[in-house]
Amino acid sequence: MKILSRLVILASLAVLGADAVRACPLCRSETGERVRAGILNDDFAYHLLVTFLPFPVFLGVVAVMYFGPPWARQASRRSDSPEPGAAEEP
Numbered sequence: 175m176k177i178l179s180r181l182v183i184l185a186s187l188a189v190l191g192a193d194a195v196r197a198c199p200l201c202r203s204e205t206g207e208r209v210r211a212g213i214l215n216d217d218f219a220y221h222l223l224v225t226f227l228p229f230p231v232f233l234g235v236v237a238v239m240y241f242g243p244p245w246a247r248q249a250s251r252r253s254d255s256p257e258p259g260a261a262e263e264p
Contacts, residue, residue, distance in 0.1 A: 200206045 198206075
């Protein structure tokens, strides 16, 4: 029920915002067409890639901060494991 109410609210906001898009005087003018042509040109994929490129780096830094460096986890595993040949206590 909660999801349905959110979808209804989202759909009604989208319908209410449709008039504002049609009322935009710049969108259908020559200037608007030149802006769209400048954004969606041949270099669009390159610019999109360069824009999203830092996000994997930031996610990697956050993962290292949250989980710790991988070499520290391996060292802690080695220190937790019993030495070879050591007798286990019953």
